[in-house]
Amino acid sequence: MNPVLASRLANIAPFHVMELAKMATELERQGRSIIHMGIGEPDFTAAPLVIEAAIRAMQDGRLQYTAATGIPALREAISEHYRRVYGLTVPASRIVITAGASAALLLACAALVEPGSEVLMPDPSYPCNRHFVAAFEGRAKLVPSGPAQRFQLSEAMVREHWSPATRGVLLASPSNPTGTSIAHDELARIVDAVREKQGFTIVDEIYQGLSYDGAPFSALSLGDDVIVINSFSKYFNMTGWRLGWLVLPEQLVPQVEKLAQNLFICASSVAQHAGVACFEPASIALFEERKAEFRRRRDYIVPALRELGFRVPVTPDGAFYVYADCTPLADDADRLTRDMLSEAGVVLVPGLDFGPATAHSYIRVSYATAYEKLEEAVARLHRYFGERK
Incomplete structure (x- = not known):
């Protein structure tokens, strides 16, 4: 049966x-x-120093569970990365280490998506993003976006398609599948529009390290209420290591930590210890x-x-x-x-x-x-x- x-x-x-x-x-x-x-x-x-750090972690027996939010050294290294690259102060306490960006998106949706609620995202967009929403019985509302919008959402599109059922927006900049980014001023207008509606803004920045034109910026510069996803898979070339992170408003961290404890326990301890070496100058x-x-x-x-x-x-x-x-x-x-x-x-x-x-x-x-x-x-x-x- x-x-x-x-x-x-x-x-x-x-x-x-x-x-x-x-x-x-x-x-x-x-x-x-x-x-x-x-x-x-x-x-x-993976970079040579990363592989060496993984070997050392295994040889030293650092293979036990870690805290659900990740090892302090890695959270601090990511915090310093935001300061060095983007000029942003992002406390390590707001950073949660995850089992890849997929786990980060899963945790964010688990915390924020209500059954029957809508989340706006552009069409085209990465398919798993809408499936993370669906997994928690929400609905991804795909908004057709063409070349004129660089295949991204705009403030006007968010305002036009927001409904009483809408809870927030899920964006990616740069985007998979298009490789296009949202201009900083347009993203700022989107965030302001979502704030007015008391919704959430999640920005997937897993390709942010691979931005080729213009000065780098992160959506975190637009306020502490913006939720950002990132990963070690793309810029850091660690796809199979399943390691990523989530930057949250301080008040959301305990709630996401509770979810992470139950859904994942923690990200791979070996991958976490190795990931610290990603931020070495070499x-x-x-x-x-x-x-x-x-x-x-x-x-x-x-x-x-x-x-x-x-x-x-x-x-x-x-x-x-x-x-x-x-x-x-x-x-x-x-x-x-x-x-x-x-x-x-x-x-x-x-x-x-x-x-x-x-x-x-x-x-x-x-x-x-x-x-x-x-x-x-x-x-x-x-x-x-x-x-x-």
Whole structure:
């Protein structure tokens, strides 16, 4: 006898990015050469000092549970990082270490999302964000956002779509899938509008370290009531270590700590001890070199995509994604990406995961792979499109 499944599962859609990844793995098993430009995972790995710190932690036996909020050394290191990079005073007491940004978003939604309430977010946006809301029986209200808004929400859009059921907004800057950021003044206006409604503002900043144009800023500069998510996965190249953090208003920390104690106990102790080494000067220098390489890749792939016939209406200013309009080349993004995989051996992903507004007309390109592989992918796609004519 099969158990009766929870009705909330109907609100959780499958992740098409992973489906394409499985198709690519099967083709590789058959001997095909596949270039992966689908999943958003840096091709770099953890910095040497981080690996050394992990080894020391294991050798020293520092493998026990930590406090649910994380080890003091890591919380202090992150606090100092905000002071050094952004000129912000963020007390360590407001920082909660989490099992990746996913756990941070889960905890934030657990604390703030009521059953039946709405959370505004742009369409397109990272699919898991709306599923975190759905997991607590809220509803993500996707607001279509095009190139004119840099695929982001604006103050006007927030005011227009706020309803009596709305509890807050969930933003990402820079964004997955678009690689675009919200301008500082526009974000400030959004925060003010949400404050007027007595709602919450959550800003996912996991790609903030990979901002290429203009001076870096964090939404934390807009007030102590803004909730920020961050991660060691992208800028710090530690995807599989499952380590992130959450910056909260002081009064929310005990409530989130209570949730973390029950849902996670703590983030990986080894990952936490290793993470402290991310903030050593030698590690930061390495991450900055890698950031420069990501920017070099962006500056290659954007014009290359345009030459292939894709429209790139907004040049991405962060992360390692390009959101490209494929309508000049095909009328269905899903079919096109499957064809490019099977015929050219290049993994790109359709807009299906990121919201209905761009589901069939856009593809997401990840340039988190070696420059030489990007060049080979472009060459393959030139041949593919040439043969279709």
